[in-house]
Amino acid sequence: MKRKHLILPALALAAALGLSACSASGQAAEPGGDRGTPVAGGTLTYFANTEPPVWDGQRIPSLNANSINSSIFDTLVAQADDGTYRPGLATEWEISDDGLTYTFTLREGVTFHDGSPFNAEVLKQNLDRPLNEPDLATVSTGIAENTVVDEHTLQVRLSRPNAALIHAFSTPHWPIYSGEVLANHSAAELAASPELSIGTGAFKVKEYTKGSQLVLERNDEYDWAPETWEHEGPAYLDEVVVQFVPETQARIGALTSGQADAIDQVPPLNIPEVEGAGLTVLEKDNTGTPYYIALNPNLAPFDDKNVRLAFREAIDVDGLLEGVYAGVYEKAWSTTLPDTPPAGSFDETLVDSWGYEPDHAIELLEEAGYTEVDDEGYRVKDGERLTLQWYVDSLYQQTDQRQQLGEAVASSLKEAGFEVVRTPFDSAAYTAELAKGEHHLSDSSRGFADVGTSVFPFTTIAIPSSNGGSGINYGLLSDPEIDAAYGIINSSLEPQERIDAAKVVQHRILDEGYAVPLYVPKKIVGTTDEVGGWKFDAVGYTDTFYDVWLQQ
Known part of the structure; x- marks a missing residue:
């Protein structure tokens, strides 16, 4: 007997476990009140405090990378605010009674940023990675074998039960790369540059200057957002410019002067300075370890x-x-x-x-x-x-x-x-x-x-x-x-x-x-009043720029 799941409300893996994740759903963070009706267009300039040391989410569970990768890659499943799991790139899944076999039915019509199709074979390439690369962080997931059943069905067999597998698949720790990228580039190359971060997400990489900035542009073909988000279709923003600025005062100065629309990691001692300038401070405690x-x-x-x-x-x-x-x-x-x-x-x-x-x-x-x-x-x-x-x-x-x-x-x-x-x-x-x-x-x-x-x-x-x-x-x-x-x-x-x-x-x-x-630890972000739709995930980090918009 197998259990079938679209929303997964009853299985202990989801609502009964109460699992949350740094996933493809987020919690709105707008303490400044109603920002008005979202509008499309504009470029958001975001000053991050550090550049991710590794861009491949499977290699190092870097929250700095996750905050960017969650806008580039979709996840297999998406987590709602109530702790249940909803369809992502998988429309439904079945779990065997012994908890060792997962069968995923995949969404049709999804394409990667390079135009190649998403299907069971490509998903197998991604989920096979820890079997071939023993130094990946995802090795601990316990995947033993992945089998393509048909073009849109993949069966995942575990070597041992893993209570948090669905949870793991809802996070940016499992970025799903284009099959062309995986076939033609080494693991070291994936880790070294986001220019190879070709996913199915709402944004794609436009430019990257190591040590300086990353520019994301809207994926106009995007039409498969999970129902956990606030809207459908492409993202609101035209572009997101992520600049890597470790100096605290440089980030704050950019926000107060209007050079940046949002900045990461406002130090606690600088919160009065930011709020005193009439700007917004958003906070969210982390989960996990202190x-x-x-x-x-x-x-x-x-x-x-x-x-x-x-x-x-x-x-x-x-x-x-x-x-x-x-x-x-x-x-x-x-x-x-x-x-x-x-x-x-x-x-x-x-x-x-x-x-x-x-x-x-x-x-x-x-x-x-x-x-x-x-x-x-x-x-x-x-x-x-x-x-x-x-x-x-x-x-x-x-x-x-x-x-x-x-x-x-x-x-x-x-x-x-x-x-x-x-x-x-x-x-x-x-x-x-x-x-x-x-x-x-x-x-x-x-x-x-x-x-x-x-x-x-x-x-x-x-x-x-x-x-x-x-x-x-x-x-x-x-x-x-x-x-x-x-x-x-x-x-x-x-x-x-x-x-x-x-x-x-x-x-x-x-x-x-x-x-x-x-x-x-907590995430402390500073924004101007023109920024709306900002979200945090359950772990307390920026989730994605998909629902973010700018007043024009």
């Missing part, structure tokens, strides 16, 4: 639980967030963020369960043998200073003033006797450096609207390899209890089972001192 510090328990002194807990209790998270962000960012209490689906996954009992305890931190260090203090004020054990190596991905330190926060955390830890050395690495080398296991600390955040992604970074299978790969377990943590809980989260179709397992992981991480949650 910004957190991962501790490597395999390397001394963090092989001692007391030292790990002392490290956490020596950090005045509230004070540092107030100083760096003026309280705009809220403290994160767990490695799973509030509102991460399914509803209830975040364990509210962890609120106020830990905090800044400097005296107790000293007691724990002394129990661990750090009873002496050297001339510079650092704790010492057996003649060895309590020194920690903090590896940093230099690209993402531009986000949310994380460089400033990291330096403040490192400096404040001296009071407890920790010496913290922060070492930046280029993004291309970062994961490979972590795989060597010579670091004590690393930091990360993962925006994704499913609890599985908030647990995956702490599983053994996510430990990075020496050649980089897609491993995101930056603390190199291997804990059987967490692995077992993730197995339930990843395979069960019962929402409560996934929720209960997620809570086990959250407690385990905090009880053992494997990570220090810092803050709840």
Whole structure:
């Protein structure tokens, strides 16, 4: 017996799971009130804070790339605001009772930007990629084989049940490329340039200047928007010019002077400046993991639980967030963020369960043998200073003033006797450096609207390899209890089972001192009053420019 789905309201994979996603549906974000009736035409100039390091969504789950790719690529299914899934490039799908076989019926009449047709064979090319490229982030999806049934039907067979497969197919992490592109270009070429990002979406790439800007133009042939959007047919905007401007004041200056219609990543301390200029600030909390510090328990002194807990209790998270962000960012209490689906996954009992305890931190260090203090004020054990190596991905330190926060955390830890050395690495080398296991600390955040992604970074299978790969377990943590809980989260179709397992992981991480949650990331966008139709996805990032319009 098979279950057939057009809207998928009853299956635990969808509404029952309450899954949301950084998907092809979004939540309107217009706190400034009614912008009026949408009109077609115009060029939107958008200043992004960073240029994506990789353009291929299957390779690295980069939210910066997703914010652009979701306008270029359509997704196989689309997610509505109520958590159900609607037709996208697939008009319907059936799932076998054992959860291992998915049969997708595909939309007819869809073409890629290069004029080639979308069909089952092309979809197979895209879904076969993780079978042939083991370093893709999508390898973890569990696809074992894809079979073309006919021109508009594809069967996907899994090696194991995956409770979040439909969810994954609703996100930009699965960009569906033209078959011509996949046949004639290497994976490295796809990753290096958006000029090969040829999809079926509402916008297509017109120009790209590395290090400077990307220009998107409307796809006038677009006539297959999911019903989750606000209109049908082509996008409103003629063009979108995305400029990559890491300097905060340059972005804000461009917005206030009218050079930009919208800017990404308004720092919290600059919100009054933007609002004071009569402009609009749009905010949306992320789901997934918070910004957190991962501790490597395999390397001394963090092989001692007391030292790990002392490290956490020596950090005045509230004070540092107030100083760096003026309280705009809220403290994160767990490695799973509030509102991460399914509803209830975040364990509210962890609120106020830990905090800044400097005296107790000293007691724990002394129990661990750090009873002496050297001339510079650092704790010492057996003649060895309590020194920690903090590896940093230099690209993402531009986000949310994380460089400033990291330096403040490192400096404040001296009071407890920790010496913290922060070492930046280029993004291309970062994961490979972590795989060597010579670091004590690393930091990360993962925006994704499913609890599985908030647990995956702490599983053994996510430990990075020496050649980089897609491993995101930056603390190199291997804990059987967490692995077992993730197995339930990843395979069960019962929402409560996934929720209960997620809570086990959250407690385990905090009880053992494997990570220090810092803050709840949020998307903060500034726009002029001429911008209407702006949307955020469930993960808290800009979804697509499809419904965005400009007052003329």
